[in-house]
Amino acid sequence: MNPGVKNSPRWRRWLFEIAIFLALFAAFQAWQLRDTARGQAPEFNGILLDGTTFSLREYRAAHPGQPLLLYFWADWCPVCKTTAGSVSSIAADRPLLTIATQSGDAAAVQRFMQEKGYRWPTLADQGGEIMQDYRLPGTPGFVVIAPDGEIRFVAVGYTSELGLRLRLWWAGR
Numbered sequence: 041m042n043p044g045v046k047n048s049p050r051w052r053r054w055l056f057e058i059a060i061f062l063a064l065f066a067a068f069q070a071w072q073l074r075d076t077a078r079g080q081a082p083e084f085n086g087i088l089l090d091g092t093t094f095s096l097r098e099y100r101a102a103h104p105g106q107p108l109l110l111y112f113w114a115d116w117c118p119v120c121k122t123t124a125g126s127v128s129s130i131a132a133d134r135p136l137l138t139i140a141t142q143s144g145d146a147a148a149v150q151r152f153m154q155e156k157g158y159r160w161p162t163l164a165d166q167g168g169e170i171m172q173d174y175r176l177p178g179t180p181g182f183v184v185i186a187p188d189g190e191i192r193f194v195a196v197g198y199t200s201e202l203g204l205r206l207r208l209w210w211a212g213r
Contacts, residue, residue, distance in 0.1 A: 107211035112181035126201035
């Protein structure tokens with residue numbers, strides 16, 4: 041060590057490296073999500089696994105003033121398995137719809153959900169058409185729709201429960 045040179049504290053270097061990492065992560069997310077749907081959420085209808093009909097417009101009307109979380113997942117997606125606990129927790133107290141994309145027909149998705157113990161309102165999107173309407177590049181995909189029907193947040197990949205809850209809170213303001 042040169043006695044005339046003052047070393048900066050180690051924490052400053054770590055803080056700088058963390059800031060660079062976060063900036064790169066944010067830039068990658070922005071690039072990855074550049075083509076996703078924006079503005080008014082695309083409307084869709086379908087039959088939930090429990091046999092009830094679903095309309096996004098009617099679902100939002102039944103939950104006035106509350107943001108809605110759409111969770112796009114697949115039975116073959118390993119990252120989706122890591123987010124399942126967060127989704128289950130959020131489903132207990134927030135409006136949420138999960139969309140099983142490219143995971144088979146409703147019966148296959150129902151069997152998979154029973155095996156895993158998932159108890160979410162779910163729509164089987166066998167061909168991935170709804171996911172294509174939202175222009176999501178992969179799974180897991182999260183779309184937060186504000187009470188006015190506008191898409192407020194889109195994320196793909198692992199997202200924490202806290203991150204989802206903060207996005208839902210912000211969209212409902």
